[in-house]
Amino acid sequence: MKNVDQNTITQAVLERMGDMPDARLKTILTSLVHHLHDFARDVTLSEEEWMHAIQFLTRTGQKCDDKRQEFILLSDVLGLSMLTVAMNNQKPPGCTEATVFGPFFVEDAPIVPLGGDVAQGAPGQPCTVSGRVVGSHGQAVAHAQLEVWQADEEGFYDVQRPELHALQARARLQADSEGRFHFNTIVAEAYPIPTDGPVGELLRATGRHPWRPAHLHFMIKAPGFETLITHVFRNGDKYLESDAVFGVRESLIADWVKQPDGNTQLHFDFVLNESHD
Amino acid sequence: MKNVDQNTITQAVLERMGDMPDARLKTILTSLVHHLHDFARDVTLSEEEWMHAIQFLTRTGQKCDDKRQEFILLSDVLGLSMLTVAMNNQKPPGCTEATVFGPFFVEDAPIVPLGGDVAQGAPGQPCTVSGRVVGSHGQAVAHAQLEVWQADEEGFYDVQRPELHALQARARLQADSEGRFHFNTIVAEAYPIPTDGPVGELLRATGRHPWRPAHLHFMIKAPGFETLITHVFRNGDKYLESDAVFGVRESLIADWVKQPDGNTQLHFDFVLNESHD
Numbered sequence: 001m002k003n004v005d006q007n008t009i010t011q012a013v014l015e016r017m018g019d020m021p022d023a024r025l026k027t028i029l030t031s032l033v034h035h036l037h038d039f040a041r042d043v044t045l046s047e048e049e050w051m052h053a054i055q056f057l058t059r060t061g062q063k064c065d066d067k068r069q070e071f072i073l074l075s076d077v078l079g080l081s082m083l084t085v086a087m088n089n090q091k092p093p094g095c096t097e098a099t100v101f102g103p104f105f106v107e108d109a110p111i112v113p114l115g116g117d118v119a120q121g122a123p124g125q126p127c128t129v130s131g132r133v134v135g136s137h138g139q140a141v142a143h144a145q146l147e148v149w150q151a152d153e154e155g156f157y158d159v160q161r162p163e164l165h166a167l168q169a170r171a172r173l174q175a176d177s178e179g180r181f182h183f184n185t186i187v188a189e190a191y192p193i194p195t196d197g198p199v200g201e202l203l204r205a206t207g208r209h210p211w212r213p214a215h216l217h218f219m220i221k222a223p224g225f226e227t228l229i230t231h232v233f234r235n236g237d238k239y240l241e242s243d244a245v246f247g248v249r250e251s252l253i254a255d256w257v258k259q260p261d262g263n264t265q266l267h268f269d270f271v272l273n274e275s276h277d
Numbered sequence: 278m279k280n281v282d283q284n285t286i287t288q289a290v291l292e293r294m295g296d297m298p299d300a301r302l303k304t305i306l307t308s309l310v311h312h313l314h315d316f317a318r319d320v321t322l323s324e325e326e327w328m329h330a331i332q333f334l335t336r337t338g339q340k341c342d343d344k345r346q347e348f349i350l351l352s353d354v355l356g357l358s359m360l361t362v363a364m365n366n367q368k369p370p371g372c373t374e375a376t377v378f379g380p381f382f383v384e385d386a387p388i389v390p391l392g393g394d395v396a397q398g399a400p401g402q403p404c405t406v407s408g409r410v411v412g413s414h415g416q417a418v419a420h421a422q423l424e425v426w427q428a429d430e431e432g433f434y435d436v437q438r439p440e441l442h443a444l445q446a447r448a449r450l451q452a453d454s455e456g457r458f459h460f461n462t463i464v465a466e467a468y469p470i471p472t473d474g475p476v477g478e479l480l481r482a483t484g485r486h487p488w489r490p491a492h493l494h495f496m497i498k499a500p501g502f503e504t505l506i507t508h509v510f511r512n513g514d515k516y517l518e519s520d521a522v523f524g525v526r527e528s529l530i531a532d533w534v535k536q537p538d539g540n541t542q543l544h545f546d547f548v549l550n551e552s553h554d
Contacts, residue, residue, distance in 0.1 A: 001518060002525045004356075006363040012523055013356035019484040028326065029483065031319045033355060035312040040360050042308045049305065050361045054348045061338010061348075071331045071338075078310060079281075079290035083317050084327045086283040206306065207296040241278060246289055248279045 010037045056198055063197040067159035069103035073199045076100055076245035077208070091226070091273045095136055099231050099247040102217060104157040109147060112171035117184050122169035124153035124186025127256065127264040133179040133220060134271055140179035141272055144222040147172050148183070150215070155191030187256065187264050188214040190239050203244070210244050213237035215252075218270070225272035232268045287314045333475055340474040344436035346380035350476045353377055353522035354485070368503070368550045372413055376508050376524040379494060381434040386424060389448035394461050399445035401430035401463025404533070404541040410456040410497060411548055417456035418549055421499040424449050425460070427492070432468030464533065464541050465491040467516050480521070487521050490514035492529075495547070502549040509545045 001012045013033050020026045039045075045053075063070035075081045081100045089098035112118055133144040149170035151157050158168040175181045192210035195203060203210050215231035233240060233253045240248050256266045278289045290310050297303040316322075322330075340347035352358045358377045366375035389395055410421040426447035428434050435445040452458045469487035472480060480487050492508035510517060510530045517525050533543045 001523070002527050004359060004363070004523055006360050009356045009360050009363065009523055016485055016519070017483045020482070021484065022482065025482055028320050028322070031316050035316040035319075036355060036357055037360055039308050039312040040357060041364070042312075043305050044364055045305070045361055047361055047365050050352070050358070054346070054352065057334065057348050058338050058341045058346070061335050062341065064335045064339065069331070069335070071334050075327070075331065078313060079286045080313055080317060081327070082281060083283050083286050083314055084322055084324055086281070086286065087318070087321055088324050205297070205299065205302060206294045207298060208293055242293070246278070246281050246286055250279050 006041060010034065013037075056201075060198045067106075068194070068197075070197050070199055072101070072103040073193060073197075074202070076102065076247075077193070077199055077203060079246050082246040085229075089226075092136055094271055095273045096228055096230055096270045097249040097251050098229055099249060099252060100245055101219075101229050102245070104151075104159060105147070105149060105217070105219070106159060106167065106170060109149065109170040109172050110167055112173055112183060114173060114176060114180075115182055115184070116171070116173075118148060118169060118171040118173075119152075119184065119186045120166065120168045122152040122158065122186055124169075124189070125264060126262070127185050127187045127266060128182065129185060129216065129266045129268070130180070130182035131268045131270065133175050133181070133222065134269065135225065136271060136273055140177070141175065141222045141225060142177045142179060144175040144179055144181075144220055144225075144272070145172065146175065146181055147217075147219040148185070149217045150185065150188045151191045152186060153189050155189060160194065185216075188216050188234060190214045190237055193244055208244065209239075209242065211239045212243055212245060213239035213248060215247075216266075220270055220272065222272060224275060226275045228270060228272055230270075232266065283318060287311060290314075333478075337475045344383075345471070345474075347474050347476060349378070349380040350470060350474075351479070353379065353524075354470070354476055354480065356523050359523040362506075366503075369413055371548055372550045373505055373507055373547045374526040374528050375506055376526060376529060377522055378496075378506050379522070381436060382424070382426060382494070382496070383436060383444065383447060386426065386447040386449045387444055389450055389460060391450060391453060391457075392459055392461070393448070393450075395425060395446060395448040395450075396429075396461065396463045397443065397445045399429040399435065399463055401446075401466070402541060403539070404462050404464040404543060405459065406462060406493065406543045406545070407457070407459035408545040408547060410452050410458070410499070411546065412502065413548060413550055417454070418452065418499045418502060419454045419456060421452040421456055421458075421497055421502075421549070422449065423452065423458055424494075424496040425462075426494045427462065427465045428468045429463060430466050432466060437471065462493075465493050465511060467491045467514055470521055485521065486516075486519065488516045489520055489522060490516035490525060491533075492524075493543075497547055497549065499549060501552060503552045505547060505549055507547075509543065 004012045060070045133141040214234035220228045281289045337347045410418040491511035497505045512532045
C-alpha cells in the first residue's frame with residue numbers, strides 16, 4: 001500500500017491488522033483507529049499540534065512513578081474513567097453505586113483491626129467511621145475486606161508527601177461476622193488533584209478548577225460478591241456539583257455529623273451485588 | 278453535575294470546558310472528548326481493558342528519552358503521523374511530497390561540507406548522494422539547508438547504539454548557490470522499527486511486521502519556502518508495499534545504482550513549495 005492519503009490511510013491501517021489472532025483486540029483497535037483518525041481529520045490537526053500532543057503524552061507518562069499515576073488523572077479529568085466505571089457497574093437498585101478508582105490507591109496498606117486508628121498521624125480533625133456491609137437482600141457479608149484511603153486536612157494523600165516514609169490515612173480492615181466495621185480516622189476535606197504535571201497544564205488551559213469534594217475511598221471485596229470501588233462524599237461540600245473528575249453520585253453523599261465532644265461521626269452502609277461468575 | 282451516566286458524561290465534560298479562552302484548543306478538545314467517549318462506548322471498554330490502556334500509555338511515555346520517542350513510533354504505526362503529514366502537506370503538482378518525520382531526528386547534527394562524509398564510521402556499503410533543490414518553477418534554491426539522517430547496514434540509527442558516543446550517518450549540509458548538493462554516505466538498508474518497547478508489543482499482538490523499506494531522511498529548509506520533511510526510498514525494496522508506518526510515496530522511490538567500482542550512486546532532486554506566509 002503506497003500513496004495513502006488522509007482518507008485512505010484508515011483502511012490501510014485496518015487491513016494491516018487483518019491477521020490479528022485476538023478478536024477482542026481487533027474490535028478495540030479497529031474502533032480506536034477509526035476514532036483517532038476521525039478526530040485528526042475533524043479538527044484538521046496541524047503538525048505543530050500533533051507534536052504538542054506527542055510531547056504532552058510523553059510528559060504524562062514520565063510524570064508517573066510508583067506513587068503517581070498521571071495517565072489515570074488524565075483519564076479522570078477527561079471523564080473517561082467515570083464513563084468506564086458507569087458502563088461496567090450497572091447494579092440492581094439498592095446496591096451501592098461505584099465511582100472512580102483515582103490515582104492514589106496503594107497495594108499493601110497497613111492492616112488495622114476494627115476500632116483501630118487509620119490516620120496513623122495524618123493531620124486532621126478526629127472522625128469515627130462505622131457501617132455495615134450487606135448483600136442485595138440485606139444479608140450480612142461476613143468478614144468483608146475493606147480498603148479505605150483518604151486525603152488529610154491539607155488535601156494531601158500520604159503518597160503526595162515526599163518527606164513521609166510511612167503510609168498514613170489508608171488501611172485494610174476486615175468486617176466482623178455481621179459485616180459490621182468501625183474505625184478511627186480524620187475528617188476528609190476537599191482537595192485539588194495534583195496540578196504540577198501535564199494534567200494541571202490541561203486544567204489551566206481549559207479554565208477548569210482542580211478540586212474534588214471531600215470523600216473517603218473504599219474498595220470492598222468479599223467472596224461471592226462483585227468488588228465495589230466507591231467513595232463516600234461529605235454532604236455540604238461546595239464542590240459536589242463540580243467534582244474535577246465527575247465522580248459524585250447522589251447516593252454516595254452522607255452526613256458527617258459533628259458531635260458535642262468535637263469528634264465527627266460518619267455512618268454508611270454498603271450494599272454489594274452478588275457476583276454471577 | 279452529579280449522577281452522570283455513560284451517556285450524559287460527555288456533555289458534562291464539555292460544559293466544564295465552557296469558559297476556555299483558547300478557541301482552537303476548545304475545538305480540539307471538544308472533538309477529542311467526543312471521539313474518546315464514543316470509542317469507549319462503541320467497544321464497551323471494560324475496567325480491565327481501561328487499566329491495560331493506562332499501563333500501556335504509561336510504559337510508552339517512560340520508554341521515551343533524549344534518544345527514543347516511543348509516542349511518535351506509536352503514532353507512526355497507527356497511521357496518525359502519515360495522516361497528519363498528508364493533511365498538512367498538500368502541495369502543488371511537481372513539488373516533492375512529504376512523509377513522516379520518524380522518531381530518530383537529532384538536533385545539532387554534525388555540519389558536513391558538500392562532498393564530505395556523512396557516514397562518520399557507520400557500517401555499510403559506500404554510497405554517493407547528489408541532487409539539487411529547486412522551487413516549484415525550477416529556480417535554484419541557493420544555500421538550502423539539508424538535514425539528512427539514516428540507518429546503517431545493520432538497521433540501526435546511531436542513537437540506537439548505546440555503546441556509541443558520537444553521531445553517525447546524520448549531518449547538516451548546505452546546498453551551493455545553484456541549490457546543488459552531494460555527499461558520501463553508506464547505502465541505506467531496510468530495518469525494523471524498535472520492537473523492545475510497547476509499540477513492539479502492539480505489533481506482535483496485531484500480527485504486524487516492524488519493517489520499513491530502506492530510505493534516507495531529509496529535512497530541507499530555505500527562506501521563502503515551506504520546510505520539506507521527506508524520505509527518498511530505495512527502489513526494489515521488498516517492504517515498499519508494507520511499510521510499518523505507511524510512509525511510502527511512489528514519487529519518493531529512486532534507483533540506487535550500483536557502479537562498476539562498487540560504489541552506489543543516488544541522484545534525487547527536491548522541489549520545494551514557495552511559502553505563502
